[in-house]
Amino acid sequence: MESLAERGWHATTMLEVAERAGVSRGAAQHHFPTRESLVVAAVEQLGEEQITELRLRADELPPGRARTPAVAEMLLDLYTGVKFRAALNLWVAASHDAGLREVLVPLQARVGREAHRVAVELLGADESRPxxxxxxxxxxxxARGLGLANLLTDDAPRRAQVVRQWAHMLDAAL
Amino acid sequence: MESLAERGWHATTMLEVAERAGVSRGAAQHHFPTRESLVVAAVEQLGEEQITELRLRADELPPGRARTPAVAEMLLDLYTGVKFRAALNLWVAASHDAGLREVLVPLQARVGREAHRVAVELLGADESRPxxxxxxxxxxxxARGLGLANLLTDDAPRRAQVVRQWAHMLDAAL
Structure with a gap:
């Protein structure tokens, strides 16, 4: 994931990953015969870590009216780090590479559904309401759009203002 | 832009662009000595085309209450085509390439400000209100997040539902 985020899909070879992991290329390839299989495993782990982290932070959320802004901030900061950069590099590479797209599309759908489920849970949202x-x-x-806006420059000050406004709008909609 | 969208920054060489444009590599390089200078010119033109297209479509917008949903749809469909794909490839490439980042960051800021100005104009939004x-x-x-969601699969049916809900929320906020 670090190699993807820093150097992109093109430069993220098995050798590069093995070196970063401090194992031999042979050992890496024994576990992951292809780059695609390595990347699927990495994205799955990344998705699980993100969900676990959200659930852990959920325990610290304030109750009542203060909850929506706190959750909005959590969710809208979700895609501003290394994990999003790594995923973005994969998505863009997959848009030129049918083999990578084939493994990523179902995976992305699954991770996306799980993120949605956790967001509903954290917000205490009632999805039966229109x-x-x-x-x-x-x-x-x-959140993903804000992740993009943070790719080349530090967008945190502007994002904080968007988050505040979004929290109002989301609270009213819920 | 087509080469960037279809094949990415890595494969978008001066030779590739010259061939697509039906000119010699020498002629292309006479006008644009570097890939960076070519890309800056292309992004500027792309930004201007987008603004012009928005302004043209503005004349067909309905008045009154129906205006916000119509503008929301226009804006939220803005980044779902070839131009966004091309820009996305550039942003991701720039995140690994300091030279490209240096030319893209000020350009992206300028195009972004212009898009914001047109959005305010189309929505008839009063920015003095909190x-x-x-x-x-x-x-x-x-809109950029929806563009990402449309990168690997056709997200149009889901997007249409998000757009409808967004239009309500935006209308209330304005």
């Missing part, structure tokens, strides 16, 4: 499901989806789409 | 500026920014960030 528009609520789409408002939660919009939150995660917005 | 939260309005951030709601418009969130719309464009959301």
């Amino acid at each position: 528009g609520v499901r789409e408002a939660v989806q919009a939150t995660l789409d917005l | 939260g309005v500026r951030e709601a418009v920014q969130a719309t464009l960030d959301l």
Whole structure:
């Protein structure tokens, strides 16, 4: 993931990954015969780590009216780090590479559904009410857009203002 | 832009671009001595085309209450085509390439400001009211997130539902 984020899919060879992991190329290839299999395993672990982290932080969330802004901040900061950079490099590479796309599309769908489920849970959102499901989806789409805006420059000060406004809008929609 | 969208920055050499444009490599290099200078010119033109297209479509917008959903749809579909794919490939390449980042960051800021200005104009938004500026920014960030979601699969049916809900939320915020 670090190699993907720092150097991109093109430079993320098995040799590069083995060196970063401090193992031989042979040992890496014994566990992961192809780059694709390595990347699937990495994205799955990354997705699980993200969900675990969200659940852990959920225990610290304030109750009542203060909850929505706190969750909005958590969710909208979700895609601003190394994990998002790594995933972004994979998505863009997959848009030129049918083999990579084939493994990534179902994986991305699964990780996306899981992120949605956790977001609903954290927000205490009632998806049977009209528009609520789409408002939660919009939150995660917005989070990915904010991740993009943070790719080349530090967008944190502007993002904080967008997050504050979004929390109001989301609270009203929920 | 087509080469960037289809094949990525790595494969978008001067030779590739010259061939697609039906000119010699020498002629291309006479106008654009480096890939960076070519890309800056292309992104500038792409930004201008986008703004022009938005302004043209603005004339067909309905008045009154129907205006916000129509503008929301226009803006949220903005980053779902070849131009966004091309830009995305550049952003990701720039995250590994200091030279490319240096030319792209100021350009991206300028194109982003212009897109914001047109969005405000189309929505008839009053940015002196609290939260309005951030709601418009969130719309464009959301649009980029929806662009990402459309990269590997056709996300149009889901996007249509998110757009409808977003239009309600944006209308209330404005």
